[in-house]
Amino acid sequence: ATATTDGGLDLEVVNASKQQQQQHATKGILWSSSILTIYLLALIAVKLSLSLVNRFLFARRARALGCSTSVPVYPHKEPILGLDSFVENLLALRGHRLLRLFTERFLKYGNTYYIISLGRWQLMTAEPENIKTILGTKMEDWPIAGPRLLTVLPVLGPNSVFTANGQAWHDARAMIRPSFVRDQIADLECFDRHITNLLAAVPRDGSTFDMQKLLLAMTMDSSTDFMLGYSTNSLTKASPEAQQFLRDFEYAARESAKSGLLGMLYFYLPRRELTASVKRLRAFILGYLRRAVAEKDRKGSAKDRNYVFLDEVLKLNASEDHTIDQILSIIIAGRDTTAVATAAVFYYLARSPAVVERVREEIREVGEEKPTWEQLKGMKYLNNVVKEGLRLFPPVSSNSRAANKETILPRGGGPDGKQPILVPKGTPIRWSLISMQRRKDIFGPDAEEFRPERWDEGLRVGWEYIPFHGGPRICIGQQFALTQMLYTLYKFFSTFKSIEAREHGPFLTRSSLTSSFANGCMVSVTPEKM
Numbered sequence: 001a002t003a004t005t006d007g008g009l010d011l012e013v014v015n016a017s018k019q020q021q022q023q024h025a026t027k028g029i030l031w032s033s034s035i036l037t038i039y040l041l042a043l044i045a046v047k048l049s050l051s052l053v054n055r056f057l058f059a060r061r062a063r064a065l066g067c068s069t070s071v072p073v074y075p076h077k078e079p080i081l082g083l084d085s086f087v088e089n090l091l092a093l094r095g096h097r098l099l100r101l102f103t104e105r106f107l108k109y110g111n112t113y114y115i116i117s118l119g120r121w122q123l124m125t126a127e128p129e130n131i132k133t134i135l136g137t138k139m140e141d142w143p144i145a146g147p148r149l150l151t152v153l154p155v156l157g158p159n160s161v162f163t164a165n166g167q168a169w170h171d172a173r174a175m176i177r178p179s180f181v182r183d184q185i186a187d188l189e190c191f192d193r194h195i196t197n198l199l200a201a202v203p204r205d206g207s208t209f210d211m212q213k214l215l216l217a218m219t220m221d222s223s224t225d226f227m228l229g230y231s232t233n234s235l236t237k238a239s240p241e242a243q244q245f246l247r248d249f250e251y252a253a254r255e256s257a258k259s260g261l262l263g264m265l266y267f268y269l270p271r272r273e274l275t276a277s278v279k280r281l282r283a284f285i286l287g288y289l290r291r292a293v294a295e296k297d298r299k300g301s302a303k304d305r306n307y308v309f310l311d312e313v314l315k316l317n318a319s320e321d322h323t324i325d326q327i328l329s330i331i332i333a334g335r336d337t338t339a340v341a342t343a344a345v346f347y348y349l350a351r352s353p354a355v356v357e358r359v360r361e362e363i364r365e366v367g368e369e370k371p372t373w374e375q376l377k378g379m380k381y382l383n384n385v386v387k388e389g390l391r392l393f394p395p396v397s398s399n400s401r402a403a404n405k406e407t408i409l410p411r412g413g414g415p416d417g418k419q420p421i422l423v424p425k426g427t428p429i430r431w432s433l434i435s436m437q438r439r440k441d442i443f444g445p446d447a448e449e450f451r452p453e454r455w456d457e458g459l460r461v462g463w464e465y466i467p468f469h470g471g472p473r474i475c476i477g478q479q480f481a482l483t484q485m486l487y488t489l490y491k492f493f494s495t496f497k498s499i500e501a502r503e504h505g506p507f508l509t510r511s512s513l514t515s516s517f518a519n520g521c522m523v524s525v526t527p528e529k530m
């Protein structure tokens, strides 16, 4: 290019070379984006082929192991993340119909089926043989993991009896087991004190009250009494610290349920309030722990009762943190469950006057103001009433685990769902006790009805009825809970002639750490002594 007076050629030349540069750049971009596209397509193709190969190999292994490869699948409209079922779950959760939705799906798709849960295949089951395998015969293949772990992890940490697996779980369970031997459970003084407080709080003028709320207060009072030796006394005169403990406990339980729902996402959300609540909960227990240490050798302490869990645990010289982990676990495991299970019995009794009459007859036969453990256990009908309540509304209505290796479940495959299936490593599984314990093919056509007499008619059940689960991790507080329920019912129907339902809407349940009545258990009583 030569110079001109106005420099025009120079400009043209510059413009031309700019254009060329731009063309080069555009070509470069196009080139690299096509390479990227080819690379991505190749990656997808490789992934797809690998997944097809894996599927093929998996199916071959399954067949070689005698497993069926045909397992029902939820008919997703959005089959990548499974957002359709997720939204359906969320809506049901908000409408307090999640448990009902689980049951409806089992009726539609079979007692074991696959569903996508936020991009991940998950198994659902209401099959006793599968649950027996997960909790019993192949427990090692199905540790506490996935949603079940996430739900309690923020509050209990990884070393509590309720969250740990393997040796850590063995150690934690061994630490608390001696505290649940029969002699302790049969000490009814503690229950008596708190049921007396509950009875005093029941309105005598026939007005409506929430039985579930009273029972939640009572079980918190009795479990803190049993564990710490001092009760929160929420039914009578809760101290400001006890009131704060109750608030923190409720808050932590609510937040835990959220973490179960949101999964790992929850751990990225700000959790300052939860951290503060958990810190206060632990400090509350620590206060009693240190007091127990100080009082260990001192006589005549001001404790509410003679047998105290904490005193027994101190003998083991475990660290403060470890002890607090276990105490918090037991309160979380035992408080709401026992309250809701008892509320469920009241819920059904409030709708079954003939059953109440039989219960009162049996109480009259015993005729004691304060029955013994043996007398309570000998009350056949009352025990059946409790059993039937726990069948229709087990407070741990649904639960889950995840496979830590490729493993076999005995049911779910083939046209009748009765053949074994091979489950890939990492698969989470959720079971629904409430759906299983209401199955008509197990409990008969009237499975949805409250009929305690069914337990006297030769009904033979094993893993079909497991409100406390089964296997090595069976609820350690089962006898504690049953005794408290029997004692509560005995004292209640020694005091009141009848109980009436004051709410007749559908059976709505709130799903949190455990299940509960979404709108409480609204009843009134007839204030007449026997």
Ligand code: HEM
Pocket: 148, 161, 162, 173, 223, 329, 330, 331, 333, 334, 335, 337, 338, 341, 394, 395, 396, 399, 467, 468, 469, 472, 473, 474, 475, 476, 477, 478, 480, 481, 482
């Ligand atoms: C009606 C009342 C109760 C019901 C329905 C119930 C139910 C259950 C269930 C289903 C489990 C197994 C959870 C799992 O493996 O994921 C469990 C575990 C447990 N429960 Fe209960 N429970 C009740 C009351 C209690 C009480 C009163 C206590 C203690 C005072 C208690 C303490 C525990 C503990 C510590 C575990 C963990 C056991 C382990 O993993 O080794 N529960 N409970």
